[in-house]
Amino acid sequence: MVTGTAFGTIESTEDIYLEGAPNLYVQDYNAPEMYAPDADGFYWQLTGTSTYNVFEIGCPTEVSFTENITMNDVLCDNVGVKDTIQQRNYFEFTMTVQNMFPLQTLKILLKGGAVTETAPTQKLPLGKINNNQFWHLYAPKVYDEDVGDYVWIMLHKCKFVDAFTLNMTFGSPWQLTGIKLRAFADTTMPTAQQFGMFGRADASVIV
Protein backbone atom coordinates (compact mmCIF):
# COMPACT_ATOMS: atom_id res chain seq x y z
CA MET A 1 0.00 0.00 0.00
CA VAL A 2 1.38 3.36 -1.08
CA THR A 3 0.49 6.26 1.21
CA GLY A 4 -0.53 9.56 -0.21
CA THR A 5 -2.68 8.09 -2.94
CA ALA A 6 -6.39 8.18 -3.42
CA PHE A 7 -8.55 5.17 -2.75
CA GLY A 8 -10.87 3.25 -4.97
CA THR A 9 -10.81 3.04 -8.71
CA ILE A 10 -7.98 5.21 -10.00
CA GLU A 11 -7.30 6.03 -13.64
CA SER A 12 -3.50 6.24 -13.83
CA THR A 13 -1.72 8.14 -16.58
CA GLU A 14 0.59 6.46 -19.05
CA ASP A 15 4.26 7.34 -19.29
CA ILE A 16 4.05 8.33 -22.90
CA TYR A 17 5.19 11.79 -23.91
CA LEU A 18 4.34 13.36 -27.22
CA GLU A 19 6.93 15.50 -28.91
CA GLY A 20 6.86 17.75 -31.96
CA ALA A 21 4.17 19.15 -34.17
CA PRO A 22 1.64 17.01 -36.01
CA ASN A 23 1.33 16.90 -39.77
CA LEU A 24 -1.27 19.38 -40.92
CA TYR A 25 -3.67 18.69 -43.78
CA VAL A 26 -6.53 20.88 -44.94
CA GLN A 27 -9.31 20.21 -47.42
CA ASP A 28 -12.19 22.30 -48.72
CA TYR A 29 -15.11 22.18 -46.31
CA ASN A 30 -17.48 21.14 -49.12
CA ALA A 31 -15.71 17.79 -49.41
CA PRO A 32 -17.12 15.13 -47.08
CA GLU A 33 -14.88 13.61 -44.45
CA MET A 34 -13.60 10.15 -45.23
CA TYR A 35 -15.49 8.68 -42.27
CA ALA A 36 -18.86 10.35 -42.32
CA PRO A 37 -19.38 8.82 -39.85
CA ASP A 38 -17.35 5.78 -38.82
CA ALA A 39 -18.72 2.80 -36.87
CA ASP A 40 -18.53 4.82 -33.64
CA GLY A 41 -20.42 7.77 -35.10
CA PHE A 42 -17.39 10.03 -35.47
CA TYR A 43 -16.59 12.22 -38.46
CA TRP A 44 -12.90 12.42 -39.30
CA GLN A 45 -10.03 11.79 -41.74
CA LEU A 46 -9.62 13.33 -45.17
CA THR A 47 -9.50 11.75 -48.58
CA GLY A 48 -8.40 13.91 -51.46
CA THR A 49 -10.16 13.88 -54.83
CA SER A 50 -9.54 15.52 -58.17
CA THR A 51 -12.11 18.15 -57.31
CA TYR A 52 -11.14 18.62 -53.67
CA ASN A 53 -7.44 18.23 -53.11
CA VAL A 54 -6.01 17.70 -49.65
CA PHE A 55 -3.30 20.26 -49.03
CA GLU A 56 -0.35 19.61 -46.78
CA ILE A 57 0.90 22.57 -44.76
CA GLY A 58 4.59 21.92 -45.00
CA CYS A 59 7.35 22.64 -42.50
CA PRO A 60 5.35 24.33 -39.73
CA THR A 61 7.06 25.62 -36.61
CA GLU A 62 5.84 27.08 -33.32
CA VAL A 63 2.63 25.13 -33.66
CA SER A 64 0.14 25.50 -30.84
CA PHE A 65 -3.45 24.47 -30.28
CA THR A 66 -5.75 26.48 -28.09
CA GLU A 67 -9.36 27.43 -27.56
CA ASN A 68 -11.29 30.62 -27.01
CA ILE A 69 -13.91 30.66 -24.30
CA THR A 70 -16.36 33.21 -22.99
CA MET A 71 -16.61 33.01 -19.22
CA ASN A 72 -19.15 34.67 -16.98
CA ASP A 73 -19.03 34.34 -13.25
CA VAL A 74 -22.09 33.65 -11.20
CA LEU A 75 -21.76 36.19 -8.44
CA CYS A 76 -23.72 36.14 -5.29
CA ASP A 77 -23.35 39.16 -3.14
CA ASN A 78 -23.54 37.12 0.02
CA VAL A 79 -21.07 34.45 -1.00
CA GLY A 80 -19.06 35.63 -3.92
CA VAL A 81 -18.42 33.77 -7.14
CA LYS A 82 -20.23 30.50 -6.97
CA ASP A 83 -19.80 29.32 -10.48
CA THR A 84 -18.34 30.22 -13.84
CA ILE A 85 -20.42 29.68 -16.94
CA GLN A 86 -18.35 28.86 -19.96
CA GLN A 87 -19.16 28.96 -23.63
CA ARG A 88 -16.66 27.60 -26.14
CA ASN A 89 -16.31 30.02 -29.04
CA TYR A 90 -13.71 28.32 -31.20
CA PHE A 91 -10.52 26.29 -31.28
CA GLU A 92 -7.42 27.65 -32.92
CA PHE A 93 -4.22 26.34 -34.42
CA THR A 94 -1.44 28.89 -34.68
CA MET A 95 1.79 28.26 -36.54
CA THR A 96 4.67 29.62 -38.54
CA VAL A 97 5.12 28.14 -42.01
CA GLN A 98 8.38 27.95 -43.92
CA ASN A 99 7.30 26.18 -47.13
CA MET A 100 6.04 28.65 -49.70
CA PHE A 101 5.34 26.35 -52.67
CA PRO A 102 3.32 25.37 -54.59
CA LEU A 103 1.35 28.58 -54.86
CA GLN A 104 -1.98 26.75 -54.66
CA THR A 105 -1.03 25.90 -51.05
CA LEU A 106 0.40 29.35 -50.33
CA LYS A 107 -2.85 30.91 -51.56
CA ILE A 108 -4.65 29.19 -48.67
CA LEU A 109 -2.30 30.74 -46.11
CA LEU A 110 -2.32 34.19 -47.71
CA LYS A 111 -6.09 34.03 -48.30
CA GLY A 112 -5.52 34.68 -52.00
CA GLY A 113 -7.45 33.84 -55.16
CA ALA A 114 -7.30 30.99 -57.65
CA VAL A 115 -3.84 30.25 -59.04
CA THR A 116 -3.32 30.32 -62.81
CA GLU A 117 -0.50 28.24 -64.22
CA THR A 118 1.06 28.57 -67.66
CA ALA A 119 4.38 26.81 -67.63
CA PRO A 120 6.85 27.93 -66.44
CA THR A 121 4.92 30.43 -64.29
CA GLN A 122 2.23 30.36 -61.64
CA LYS A 123 0.31 33.48 -60.72
CA LEU A 124 -1.54 34.07 -57.45
CA PRO A 125 -3.94 37.02 -57.31
CA LEU A 126 -4.19 38.96 -54.04
CA GLY A 127 -7.57 40.59 -53.76
CA LYS A 128 -10.46 40.63 -51.36
CA ILE A 129 -10.74 37.86 -48.82
CA ASN A 130 -13.33 35.22 -49.55
CA ASN A 131 -15.21 34.89 -46.31
CA ASN A 132 -17.13 31.88 -47.55
CA GLN A 133 -14.06 29.66 -47.71
CA PHE A 134 -13.91 27.07 -44.94
CA TRP A 135 -11.70 24.06 -44.44
CA HIS A 136 -11.47 20.72 -42.69
CA LEU A 137 -8.27 20.24 -40.70
CA TYR A 138 -6.74 16.85 -39.99
CA ALA A 139 -3.63 16.83 -37.80
CA PRO A 140 -2.15 13.38 -37.11
CA LYS A 141 0.93 12.83 -34.93
CA VAL A 142 2.69 9.48 -34.82
CA TYR A 143 4.27 9.00 -31.38
CA ASP A 144 5.58 5.47 -31.88
CA GLU A 145 7.19 5.07 -35.27
CA ASP A 146 7.90 1.36 -34.77
CA VAL A 147 4.30 0.26 -34.46
CA GLY A 148 2.50 3.28 -35.91
CA ASP A 149 0.70 4.44 -32.78
CA TYR A 150 -0.64 7.90 -33.34
CA VAL A 151 -3.03 10.60 -32.21
CA TRP A 152 -4.98 12.97 -34.36
CA ILE A 153 -7.02 16.14 -34.12
CA MET A 154 -9.89 16.69 -36.53
CA LEU A 155 -11.56 20.08 -36.85
CA HIS A 156 -14.60 20.29 -39.08
CA LYS A 157 -15.13 23.91 -40.05
CA CYS A 158 -12.06 26.14 -40.03
CA LYS A 159 -11.07 29.45 -41.48
CA PHE A 160 -7.69 31.12 -41.81
CA VAL A 161 -8.01 34.37 -39.92
CA ASP A 162 -5.98 37.37 -38.90
CA ALA A 163 -3.10 39.05 -40.66
CA PHE A 164 0.03 37.16 -41.65
CA THR A 165 3.56 38.48 -41.61
CA LEU A 166 6.17 37.23 -44.06
CA ASN A 167 9.62 37.64 -42.55
CA MET A 168 12.47 37.80 -45.06
CA THR A 169 15.59 37.73 -42.95
CA PHE A 170 19.11 37.57 -44.34
CA GLY A 171 20.56 34.11 -43.88
CA SER A 172 17.24 32.57 -42.85
CA PRO A 173 14.39 30.97 -44.73
CA TRP A 174 11.32 33.06 -45.38
CA GLN A 175 8.91 32.60 -42.52
CA LEU A 176 5.18 33.10 -42.74
CA THR A 177 4.13 33.98 -39.21
CA GLY A 178 0.77 34.77 -37.67
CA ILE A 179 -0.99 31.89 -39.41
CA LYS A 180 -4.14 31.15 -37.45
CA LEU A 181 -6.62 28.46 -38.33
CA ARG A 182 -9.80 28.97 -36.35
CA ALA A 183 -12.31 26.16 -35.94
CA PHE A 184 -15.93 27.08 -35.48
CA ALA A 185 -18.90 24.99 -34.48
CA ASP A 186 -20.28 23.05 -37.42
CA THR A 187 -24.00 22.72 -36.88
CA THR A 188 -24.23 19.91 -39.44
CA MET A 189 -22.28 17.73 -37.02
CA PRO A 190 -23.60 15.95 -33.94
CA THR A 191 -23.71 18.30 -30.96
CA ALA A 192 -21.04 16.43 -29.03
CA GLN A 193 -18.50 16.92 -31.84
CA GLN A 194 -19.57 20.15 -33.46
CA PHE A 195 -16.05 21.55 -33.40
CA GLY A 196 -14.20 18.31 -34.05
CA MET A 197 -12.59 15.42 -32.25
CA PHE A 198 -9.37 14.12 -30.71
CA GLY A 199 -8.43 10.52 -31.44
CA ARG A 200 -5.79 7.98 -30.53
CA ALA A 201 -4.88 4.69 -32.13
CA ASP A 202 -2.70 2.35 -30.03
CA ALA A 203 -3.22 -1.38 -30.46
CA SER A 204 -0.96 -2.31 -27.54
CA VAL A 205 -2.83 -0.26 -24.95
CA ILE A 206 -6.32 0.05 -26.30
CA VAL A 207 -7.36 -3.55 -26.50
Added chain:
Amino acid sequence: MAKRNSPKRNYVWVEEPYIEEVEEVRKETPKEEELPIILEDDYVNKIPLQLQRDITLNCYGPVTQTLYQFEGAGSIVYVYEEDVEPMLQKRGGRGCCSSTPPISYFKRVI
Protein backbone atom coordinates in the same frame (compact mmCIF):
# COMPACT_ATOMS: atom_id res chain seq x y z
CA MET B 1 -66.15 48.66 -155.03
CA ALA B 2 -62.51 48.35 -155.44
CA LYS B 3 -61.21 44.93 -155.53
CA ARG B 4 -59.06 44.16 -152.75
CA ASN B 5 -56.63 41.52 -152.78
CA SER B 6 -57.67 39.10 -150.24
CA PRO B 7 -54.85 38.66 -147.95
CA LYS B 8 -53.44 35.24 -148.09
CA ARG B 9 -52.55 33.62 -145.01
CA ASN B 10 -49.68 31.43 -145.42
CA TYR B 11 -49.70 28.58 -143.18
CA VAL B 12 -46.49 26.81 -142.44
CA TRP B 13 -46.78 23.32 -141.18
CA VAL B 14 -44.65 22.91 -138.15
CA GLU B 15 -44.17 19.54 -136.72
CA GLU B 16 -44.76 19.32 -133.07
CA PRO B 17 -41.54 18.78 -131.20
CA TYR B 18 -41.06 15.33 -129.88
CA ILE B 19 -40.99 15.26 -126.18
CA GLU B 20 -39.54 12.19 -124.79
CA GLU B 21 -41.09 11.19 -121.57
CA VAL B 22 -38.57 10.73 -118.90
CA GLU B 23 -39.39 8.68 -115.95
CA GLU B 24 -39.16 10.61 -112.77
CA VAL B 25 -36.39 9.24 -110.64
CA ARG B 26 -36.99 9.59 -106.97
CA LYS B 27 -33.89 9.53 -104.86
CA GLU B 28 -34.11 7.01 -102.13
CA THR B 29 -33.43 8.29 -98.68
CA PRO B 30 -30.73 6.15 -97.18
CA LYS B 31 -31.71 4.33 -94.07
CA GLU B 32 -30.65 5.83 -90.84
CA GLU B 33 -28.21 3.09 -90.07
CA GLU B 34 -26.40 3.69 -93.33
CA LEU B 35 -25.80 7.34 -92.66
CA PRO B 36 -22.22 8.17 -91.68
CA ILE B 37 -21.88 9.33 -88.08
CA ILE B 38 -20.39 12.77 -88.05
CA LEU B 39 -18.85 13.79 -84.71
CA GLU B 40 -18.17 17.33 -83.67
CA ASP B 41 -14.55 18.15 -84.28
CA ASP B 42 -14.00 18.76 -80.55
CA TYR B 43 -14.31 15.06 -79.73
CA VAL B 44 -12.77 13.30 -82.73
CA ASN B 45 -9.65 11.37 -81.71
CA LYS B 46 -9.73 13.01 -78.30
CA ILE B 47 -9.67 11.55 -74.84
CA PRO B 48 -10.96 13.31 -71.71
CA LEU B 49 -8.44 14.13 -69.03
CA GLN B 50 -9.30 15.50 -65.60
CA LEU B 51 -7.10 18.01 -63.79
CA GLN B 52 -6.20 16.91 -60.26
CA ARG B 53 -4.63 20.14 -59.02
CA ASP B 54 -6.40 23.20 -57.65
CA ILE B 55 -5.25 25.66 -60.33
CA THR B 56 -6.43 27.26 -63.55
CA LEU B 57 -4.08 25.62 -66.03
CA ASN B 58 -3.09 26.68 -69.53
CA CYS B 59 -1.18 23.74 -70.92
CA TYR B 60 0.27 23.07 -74.37
CA GLY B 61 0.07 19.50 -75.60
CA PRO B 62 3.61 18.10 -75.77
CA VAL B 63 3.07 16.57 -79.23
CA THR B 64 0.42 18.63 -80.99
CA GLN B 65 1.18 21.93 -79.21
CA THR B 66 -2.56 22.46 -78.84
CA LEU B 67 -3.51 24.83 -76.04
CA TYR B 68 -5.69 23.15 -73.44
CA GLN B 69 -7.36 25.22 -70.72
CA PHE B 70 -8.44 23.62 -67.46
CA GLU B 71 -10.58 25.64 -65.08
CA GLY B 72 -9.70 24.39 -61.62
CA ALA B 73 -9.48 21.06 -59.85
CA GLY B 74 -11.74 18.41 -61.32
CA SER B 75 -12.23 20.13 -64.66
CA ILE B 76 -12.27 17.89 -67.75
CA VAL B 77 -10.88 18.74 -71.18
CA TYR B 78 -10.76 16.58 -74.29
CA VAL B 79 -7.16 16.07 -75.34
CA TYR B 80 -5.71 14.70 -78.58
CA GLU B 81 -4.63 11.07 -78.31
CA GLU B 82 -1.02 11.92 -79.09
CA ASP B 83 -0.82 14.26 -76.10
CA VAL B 84 -2.44 11.97 -73.53
CA GLU B 85 0.48 9.82 -72.42
CA PRO B 86 3.02 12.68 -72.10
CA MET B 87 0.47 14.72 -70.16
CA LEU B 88 -0.24 11.85 -67.77
CA GLN B 89 3.46 11.83 -66.90
CA LYS B 90 3.36 15.47 -65.84
CA ARG B 91 3.91 15.82 -62.12
CA GLY B 92 4.20 18.92 -60.06
CA GLY B 93 6.56 20.23 -57.46
CA ARG B 94 9.07 18.54 -55.28
CA GLY B 95 8.20 16.30 -52.38
CA CYS B 96 8.29 17.85 -48.96
CA CYS B 97 8.07 17.04 -45.39
CA SER B 98 5.79 14.02 -45.40
CA SER B 99 6.24 10.94 -47.52
CA THR B 100 3.59 12.06 -50.00
CA PRO B 101 5.06 12.06 -53.54
CA PRO B 102 4.15 14.80 -56.03
CA ILE B 103 0.78 14.03 -57.57
CA SER B 104 0.13 13.71 -61.26
CA TYR B 105 -1.48 16.73 -62.88
CA PHE B 106 -4.02 14.66 -64.79
CA LYS B 107 -5.89 11.41 -64.73
CA ARG B 108 -7.99 9.64 -67.32
CA VAL B 109 -11.73 9.96 -67.08
CA ILE B 110 -13.43 6.63 -67.47
